[in-house]
Amino acid sequence: xxxxxxxxxxxxxxxxxxxxxxxxxxxxxxxxxxxxxxxxxxxxxxxxxxxxxxxxxxxxxxxxxxxxxxxxxxxxxxxxxxxxxxxxxxxxxxxxxxxxxxxxxxxxxxxxxxxxxxxxxxxxxxxxxxxxxxxxxxxxxxxxxxxxxxxxxxxxxxxxxxxxxxxxxxxxxxxxxxxxxxxxxxxxxxxxxxxxxxxxxxxxxxxxxxxxxxxxxxxxxxxxxxxxxxxxxxxxxxxxxxxxxxxxxxxxxxxxxxxxxxxxxxxxxxxxxxxxxxxxxxxxxxxxxxxxxxxxxxxxxxxxxxxxxxxxxxxxxxxxx
Numbered sequence: 184x185x186x187x188x189x190x191x192x193x194x195x196x197x198x199x200x201x202x203x204x205x206x207x208x209x210x211x212x213x214x215x216x217x218x219x220x221x222x223x224x225x226x227x228x229x230x231x232x233x234x235x236x237x238x239x240x241x242x243x244x245x246x247x248x249x250x251x252x253x254x255x256x257x258x259x260x261x262x263x264x265x266x267x268x269x270x271x272x273x274x275x276x277x278x279x280x281x282x283x284x285x286x287x288x289x290x291x292x293x294x295x296x297x298x299x300x301x302x303x304x305x306x307x308x309x310x311x312x313x314x315x316x317x318x319x320x321x322x323x324x325x326x327x328x329x330x331x332x333x334x335x336x337x338x339x340x341x342x343x344x345x346x347x348x349x350x351x352x353x354x355x356x357x358x359x360x361x362x363x364x365x366x367x368x369x370x371x372x373x374x375x376x377x378x379x380x381x382x383x384x385x386x387x388x389x390x391x392x393x394x395x396x397x398x399x400x401x402x403x404x405x406x407x408x409x410x411x412x413x414x415x416x417x418x419x420x421x422x423x424x425x426x427x428x429x430x431x432x433x434x435x436x437x438x439x440x441x442x443x444x445x446x447x448x449x450x451x452x453x454x455x456x457x458x459x460x461x462x463x464x465x466x467x468x469x470x471x472x473x474x475x476x477x478x479x480x481x482x483x484x485x486x487x488x489x490x491x492x493x494x495x496x497x498x499x500x501x502x503x504x
Contacts (some may be wrong), residue, residue: 189341190307196343197251198236198351200358201311203337211332212242216322217380220245221468223317225392230270231303231310236396237359239366239381246362248355250399254305264297271313272392311337356400360422383422386415411472 191197205211212220217240224247230233237248268277287293303309319332342355363375363383371378378384381504385393397414398406406414 191251191341194253196253197307197341198343198355199249199251199307199320200340200342200362201249201307201337202246203311203315206331206334208243208334211240211322212240212245216318219321220314221320221380223321226270227310227314227317230267231307232305233307233310234290234396235382235392235398236355236400237362237382238380239362241369241380246365248337248359248362248396249306249307250351251305256304259301259304260294263296264300264304266298267435285351307339351400352400356421359396359400363418363422364378376419383415383418386418 187218203225220240221238224238228249229234232252232254234250234252235247237246239246243413262282265277268280272280284293284296287296303313308319313434315337322332328370341351342358359382363378363381366372366378366381367375371412372384375381376387377381382396383394386397394411394415397418401414409417
């Protein structure tokens with residue numbers, strides 16, 4: 184039986200660290216694959232109303248840091264749902280779907296037709312399922328192969344859940360920094376801003392989505408006061424300060440993990456809010472006196488939400504989680 188994932192309570196904003204790895208840790212995500220993966224990630228997130236705060240695509244795994252705001256899907260007009268389909272599908276398929284919708288005899292039939300698409304908006308699990316599935320299908324066609332590409336379920340950790348309007352805490356920026364520094368610790372680039380496949384490198388190059396992620400990470404007040412160039416420089420200084428983060432993480436004794444009272448398990452799991460058997464209490468030396476987060480984690484002595492592979496492997500991107 185699969186363990187339930189922790190989700191933010193209804194009506195709250197959830198911030199999640201997501202990670203998935205290629206089966207057998209194979210190095211198959213090259214330049215063309217990374218371009219396609221990010222195209223799918225951007226489109227899928229925009230369709231679902233999920234905000235990409237930080238990302239990094241390595242040769243055998245990827246990290247996403249996302250913010251999922253609450254959305255009243257039932258109140259969305261049919262036209263809004265139909266227009267969002269262009270973020271997922273080709274022009275021909277969108278025209279076909281719109282034609283089917285138009286041929287539905289009444290409002291009830293149209294509502295039934297759009298219900299599966301409506302249910303995917305704001306749905307984190309569906310976003311990741313669709314992203315990995317569509318990339319796998321594209322990759323298999325391109326390589327003339329069959330079978331699974333990804334190693335098991337994606338990892339999902341609820342870092343924060345907040346009421347709308349509250350700012351993000353330092354833990355989220357800590358994880359964003361870890362994600363941006365993956366190529367540096369793998370020895371692929373000297374600085375995070377030089378990477379072609381992390382969010383900070385994209386922000387340095389003026390990418391709108393990456394800059395929007397930085398504004399959310401650092402808060403609207405600071406973002407308005409500093410402006411984008413100064414905000415990029417502040418994030419760079421944080422990364423420069425934390426380039427030894429990998430070593431600190433590996434030497435950290437433990438992490439205090441606690442299921443939040445407002446957290447909720449995946450619907451249908453049968454697990455009550457805050458009652459996960461996988462709750463662990465650990466303490467991290469060198470960090471703030473207490474790092475509180477909710478997670479599904481193995482019994483490891485380093486920050487479990489950062490790991491997607493052995494941080495001391497030493498071979499290219501497999502050496503960094």
